[in-house]
Amino acid sequence: MNTIFKPKFFSLFRGGYSRSQLQNDVLAGIIVGIVALPLAIAFAIASGVSPERGLITAIVAGFLVSVLGGSRVQIGGPTGAFVVIVFGIIEQYGIDGLIISTFMAGIFLIAFGLLRLGTIIKFIPHPLIVGFTSGIAVIIFSTQIKEFFGLDIAVVPSGFIEKWGAYFSNLNSVNLWALAIAAGAVLISVHSKRIIKRIPGSFIAIILMTVLAMVLKLPVSTIGSVYGDLPTTISISLPHIELGSLSQYVAPAFTIALLGAIESLLSAVVADGMIGGNHRSNTELIGQGIANVASSLFGGIPATGAIARTATNVKNGGRTPVAGIVHAITLLLIVLFFGKWAIQIPLACLAGILVVVAYNMSEWRSFYSIVKGSRYDIAVLLATFFLTVLVDLTVAIQIGMVLAALLFMQRIANASHVVAADSDIDALEDYSDLPKGVEVYEIKGPFFFAAAQKYKETLKSFGKKSDILILRMRFVPFIDATGIHNFKDTIKYLKSINVKLILSGVQPEVKLELEKARIDFLIGRNNICSSYIEAKEVAIKSMEEIVKK
Numbered sequence: 128m129n130t131i132f133k134p135k136f137f138s139l140f141r142g143g144y145s146r147s148q149l150q151n152d153v154l155a156g157i158i159v160g161i162v163a164l165p166l167a168i169a170f171a172i173a174s175g176v177s178p179e180r181g182l183i184t185a186i187v188a189g190f191l192v193s194v195l196g197g198s199r200v201q202i203g204g205p206t207g208a209f210v211v212i213v214f215g216i217i218e219q220y221g222i223d224g225l226i227i228s229t230f231m232a233g234i235f236l237i238a239f240g241l242l243r244l245g246t247i248i249k250f251i252p253h254p255l256i257v258g259f260t261s262g263i264a265v266i267i268f269s270t271q272i273k274e275f276f277g278l279d280i281a282v283v284p285s286g287f288i289e290k291w292g293a294y295f296s297n298l299n300s301v302n303l304w305a306l307a308i309a310a311g312a313v314l315i316s317v318h319s320k321r322i323i324k325r326i327p328g329s330f331i332a333i334i335l336m337t338v339l340a341m342v343l344k345l346p347v348s349t350i351g352s353v354y355g356d357l358p359t360t361i362s363i364s365l366p367h368i369e370l371g372s373l374s375q376y377v378a379p380a381f382t383i384a385l386l387g388a389i390e391s392l393l394s395a396v397v398a399d400g401m402i403g404g405n406h407r408s409n410t411e412l413i414g415q416g417i418a419n420v421a422s423s424l425f426g427g428i429p430a431t432g433a434i435a436r437t438a439t440n441v442k443n444g445g446r447t448p449v450a451g452i453v454h455a456i457t458l459l460l461i462v463l464f465f466g467k468w469a470i471q472i473p474l475a476c477l478a479g480i481l482v483v484v485a486y487n488m489s490e491w492r493s494f495y496s497i498v499k500g501s502r503y504d505i506a507v508l509l510a511t512f513f514l515t516v517l518v519d520l521t522v523a524i525q526i527g528m529v530l531a532a533l534l535f536m537q538r539i540a541n542a543s544h545v546v547a548a549d550s551d552i553d554a555l556e557d558y559s560d561l562p563k564g565v566e567v568y569e570i571k572g573p574f575f576f577a578a579a580q581k582y583k584e585t586l587k588s589f590g591k592k593s594d595i596l597i598l599r600m601r602f603v604p605f606i607d608a609t610g611i612h613n614f615k616d617t618i619k620y621l622k623s624i625n626v627k628l629i630l631s632g633v634q635p636e637v638k639l640e641l642e643k644a645r646i647d648f649l650i651g652r653n654n655i656c657s658s659y660i661e662a663k664e665v666a667i668k669s670m671e672e673i674v675k676k
Contacts, residue, residue, distance in 0.1 A: 131240065131241060131243065131409050131410065131413070132240070132409070132410050132413050133197070133407055133410050134194065134195045134196060134197065134410055134414060134448075135196065135197060135198060135199050135406075135407065135410075135447075135448055136193065136194050136195070136196075136447075136448040139199060139447050139448070140447075144447070148446060148447065149449065151443075151444035151445065151446065151450075152444070152445050152446065152447055152449040152450040152453065153449070153450075153453050154443060154444060155439075155440050155441075155443035155444045155445030155450040155453075156440070156445065156449065156450040156451065156452065156453025156454040156456075156457060157453060157454075157457050158325065158326075158327065158439065158443045159202055159436050159439050159440045159443070159445070159450065159451075159454040159457075160453070160454040160455070160456075160457025160458050160461070161326070161327060161330045161457065162327040162329060162330065162435075162436055162439050163185050163189070163202070163204055163433075163436055163454060163458055164182075164330065164333075164458060164461060164469075165329045165330065165332075165333050165472070165477060165480050166181075166204075166205070166329065166433075166436070166480070166484070167181035167182050167184065167185040167204060167205055167458070168181050168182065168350065168469070168472070168477060169181075169477040169478075169480055169481045169484075170205040170206065170207060170209070170210060170428075170481075171184075171205060171428065172350075172354075172474070172477060173207075173210045173214075173267060173270050173271065173481060174205075174209065174210050174213035174214050174217070174428060175213065175214045175217040175218070176213065176217065176222065176225070176428060177354050178350055178354055178357060178469075179357050179358050179462075180426060180427055180428050181205050181427075181428065182357070182458060182462050183361055183422070183425050183426055183427040184204055184205045184422045184427035184428050184429075184430050185204035185205060185430075185455070185458050186361065186455050186458045186459050186462070187361075187418070187421050187422050187425050187427055187455075188203050188204055188205075188418040188419065188421065188422040188427060188430030189202065189203045189204045189418075189430070189451060189454055189455040189458070190451075190452060190455035190456075191203070191414065191417055191418040191421055192204075192414055192415060192418045192430070192432070192451065193448040193449075193450075193451025193452045193454075193455070194414075194448060194452065195410075195413070195414035195417055195418070196410065196411050196414035196415065196418075196432075196448070197245075197395070197406045197407030197408060197409070197410030197411035197412075197413075197414060198394075198395040198398055198399075198404075198406040198407075198411055198432070198437075199398075199402065199404050199406070199446060199447055199448065200398045200401075200402060200404075200437055200440050200441050200445050200446060200447075200448075200450065200451070201391070201394060201395055201398060201406070201411070201432045201437055201451065202432070202433050202436040202437045202439075202440050202450075202451050202454060203391075203415065203418055203430050203431065203432055203433065203451070204430050204433050204436065205427075205428055205429070205430055205433075206390060206430075206431055206432075206433050207263060207264070207267050207481075207484055207485070207488055208260070208263055208386055208390050208431065208488075209383070209386065209387075209428065209429045209431070210263065210266065210267055210270070211263055211266050211267075211515070211519075211520045212379065212382055212383055212386065212429070212520055212521070213225060213428055213429065214270075214285070215285075215379075215519065215520075216228055216379050218285055220375070220376070220379075222366070223366035223367055223368075224376060224379075225428065226364075226366040226423045226426065227366055227368060227373070227376050227380075227423075228376045228379045228380045228383060228429075229380075229383065229419055229422060229423035229427070229428060229429050230380075230419070230420055230423040230424070231373075231376055231377065231380035232380040232381070232383035232384040232387065232416075232419050232429060233384075233415075233416045233417065233418070233419030233420035233421075233422075233423065234380075234416065234420065235380060235381055235383075235384035235416070236384050236387060236388060236412050236413070236415050236416030236419060237412070237413050237416035237417065237420075238416075239384065239388055239412045239416070240409040240410065240411070240412035240413035240414075240416065241409075241413065243409050244388075244409075244412070245392070245407075245408025245409035245410075245411065245412055246408060247388055247389070247392065248388075248389060248392040248393060248396070248408075251389055251528075252504075252507055252527075252531045252535075253493075253497075253504075254497050254504040254505075254507040254508040254511070254531070255507055255508075255511050255524070255527040255528065255531055256389065256393070257490050257493045257494055257497060257508060258507065258508045258509070258510070258511025258512040258515065258523070258527060259511050259512070259515045259520060259523050259524060259527065260488055260489075260490055261488075261489050261490055261491070261494050261512055261515075262511065262512045262513070262514075262515025262516045262520070262523065263488060263515060263520070264485045264486070264488035264489040264490075265485070265489070265515075265516050266287065266515070266516060267481055267484065267485040267488070268481075268482060268485040268486075269287060269290055269291065270283075270290075270481075271478040271481045271482055271485070272290075272291075272294050272478075273294070273478075274305070274309070274348070274474040274475050274477070274478035275305070275306065275309040275475060275478040275479065275482060276294075276298075276301045276302065276305065276306050276309075277300075277301060277302025277303075277304065277305025277306060277347060277348070277475060278294065278297045278298075278300050278301065278302075279297060279300035279302075280293055280294075280297050280300075287516050287517055288517070302346070302347065302475075304345045304346060304347050304475075305347045305348070305473070305474075305475035306475070308336050308339070308340060308345070308347060308473050308475040308476050308479070309475040309476065309478050309479035309482070310479065311332070311335070311336055311339075311476075311479070312329075312332040312333075312336055312475070312476045312477075312478075312479025312480055312483075313479045313480075313482055313483055315328055315331055315332040315335060315336075316328040316329050316331075316332050316479065316480055316483045317483060319331045319332070325443070327439065329480045329483070332476060332479065332480060333472055333476055333477075333480075336472075336473055336475075336476040336479075337468075337471050337472050337473065337476065340471070340473045340476075341471055345473075347473045347474070347475055348473065348474045348475070349470065349471055349472060349473050349474065350469060350470045350471070350472050350474065350477075351470030351471060353474065354470075355470075356466070356467070356470055357462065357466040357467075357469055357470055358462075358466070359462065359463055359466050360463075361425060361459075361462070362425070363424050363425055364424070364425060364426035365424065378521065379521070382520065382521040382524065383419075383429045384416075385524065386431070386520070386524070387415055387419065387429060387430070387431040388412055388415070388431075390431040390432055390434075391411055391412070391415045391431045391432035392408055392411065392412075392432075393432070393434065394431075394432030394433065394434040394437050395408070395411055395432060397434055397437070397438065398437050398438075398441060401438065401441045401442075402441055402446060411432075415430070415431060415432070418430055435484075435487065436454075440454070494508070494512075503534040503535075503537075503538060506530065506534060507527055507530055507531045507534065510523075510526060510527060510530055511523050511524070511526075511527035514526055514527070536575075536577040537577065539572065539573065539575075539577065539578070540572075540577035540578040540581065542572055543570075543571060543572025543573060543578040543581070543582075544570075544571055544572065544581070544585075545568055545569065545570050545571075545581075545582055545585040545586060545589070546568065546569055546571065547566070547567070547568055547569075547589075548567035548568060548569045548597075548599060561663065561666070561667075562666075562667060562670040564593055564594035564595060564670060564673070565593065565594070565595045565596075565597065565666045565667075565670055566589065566592060566593035566595070566596055566597070567596075567597040567599065567659075568586070568589055568596065568597070568598055568599070569598070569599040569600075569601075569602070570582060570598065570599070570600055570602065570603050571602045572602065572603070573603060573604055573605050573606070573607075573610075574600075574603050574605070574606035574607070574610035574614065574637070575605065575606070575607045575609065575610055576607055576608075576609030576610065578610075579607075579609045579610045579612070579613040579614075580613060582610070582613065582614075582617075583613040583614070583616060583617050586598070586617045586621075587617060587620055587621075590617075590620070590621045590624065590626045590628075591624065591626075593626060594625070594626060594627065594670070594673055595626070595627045595629065595666050595669055595670060595673075596621065596626055596627070596628050596629070597629045597630075597631055597659075597662050597663070597666055598628060598629070598630050598631065599631045599632050599659060599662075600630055600631065600632055600633045600634070600637060601631070601632030601634070603633075603634065603637055604634065604636075604637075605636060605637060605640075606637050606640050606641070611640065611641075611644045611646070614646065615644070615646065615649065618646065618649050618650055619649075627654070627669055628650050628654065629650075629654045629656065629662050629665055629666055629669075630650070630654060630655045630656065630662070631656050631658065631659045631661070631662035632656075632657070632658060632659060632662075633655055633656075633657070638655065641655065653665060
């Protein structure tokens with residue numbers, strides 16, 4: 128346990144902590160807290176829950192991610208990646224179902240860390256990540272159209288196509304004041320950093336647009352007009368739980384956990400590149416798990432590492448978990464003392480901010496570069512993207528992973544082949560001194576189920592041309608059950624046509640599998656050689672015996 132769970136917060140201060148670094152961390156934490164305020168509210172609303180749940184998540188989970196996580200600068204909280212999942216869970220199971228799913232997801236994340244699955248990110252193909260991230264960006268964008276244009280729609284359909292149909296059907300109800308506020312928020316969020324670099328554009332947009340709406344008394348929807356007052360306290364909120372129905376939350380909880388693991392580890396890797404550090408992946412997963420368990424107990428929503436807020440932290444001088452802790456405290460103080468002003472924020476302003484977030488999430492440059500690449504990567508990218516947008520993120524990740532695995536195996540199978548050894552231009556051995564009737568072939572690639580049938584057919588074809596077949600296996604890293612089965616069939620066939628098979632350069636792991644399957648008895652132990660020179664000597668002696676007969 129001690130080697131798996133080592134929070135950075137408790138180990139970084141052993142080497143000392145300077146006053147100047149404390150000042151930098153506190154300043155960075157305050158700035159990130161200000162950045163997190165509109166995003167926490169906006170992500171909560173976009174997810175179909177009340178604004179305070181987003182704030183609670185940013186405070187509780189943000190604090191625990193910094194104290195218990197495996198990254199020096201990771202900022203935790205609600206993110207755009209969870210909008211689709213949370214919205215779907217709310218629709219199907221209600222708020223209690225969401226809280227239960229978040230709690231269970233936290234348990235899954237803790238288990239991931241304890242099982243040392245922190246390297247999980249290495250097994251998620253980049254096209255799949257870009258596919259679902261771009262798909263989430265499109266969904267976030269589509270969910271903000273109503274507030275962006277101030278459309279008069281009582282209930283927005285959940286389906287992507289139906290949603291846009293409703294938008295086009297209600298274009299005649301556009302609120303120009305809402306549109307102006309949303310457009311203003313977009314422009315300020317994007318361009319304010321050219322003038323004011325320290326203060327985030329989203330915060331400036333909220334201040335200016337809120338003041339403008341209040342002074343001019345604009346007829347636009349606000350947080351207060353739709354959701355009422357924000358609570359000024361934070362307390363534990365336990366859902367009603369029926370033990371018999373817990374199984375139905377396993378799938379959404381696992382999806383939350385998987386996506387949370389991917390997002391948090393991606394963010395940690397990005398942060399490492401920015402500060403030249405090394406995060407502890409398993410500790411990060413455990414910390415994220417504890418944070419999600421705690422967030423659910425206080426009525427919050429799923430949380431993970433937030434790449435944009437983490438980058439903001441680093442750019443403003445944050446270098447230790449203290450910055451993340453200050454970020455959570457800053458949000459807490461805002462909720463306790465300034466909540467009455469937050470309810471005046473126009474929803475159109477939040478919609479504008481989320482449109483910018485969606486654009487930044489879209490990864491359109493990566494999307495475009497993958498589309499120009501391999502057809503295998505294109506298939507994974509487009510399948511994941513369209514399934515995320517049109518069906519469901521859970522389905523998209525599941526099918527995307529299966530498709531990526533199948534296509535990868537196909538590529539390995541296509542790259543695996545049997546060749547005549549003397550046709551290999553890189554071969555160092557001279558095959559010209561072999562007796563007539565002895566042929567040498569080489570397997571290049573794993574002897575696994577995707578390539579086993581091809582090997583079987585090729586070896587049978589080659590066997591007809593020789594009396595003795597030397598099969599070099601130095602480039603066979605492993606052999607699976609299907610490979611063993613087909614190899615046995617091939618050996619029996621070669622025996623039936625009086626062709627002797629000699630194996631050369633068999634790697635230890637492969638040799639062990641052959642012995643387990645008793646293939647060494649099938650072809651004779653002396654015919655499994657450690658090198659080509661040894662195999663050639665066995666072949667020459669065998670050929671001499673054949674000639675004598």
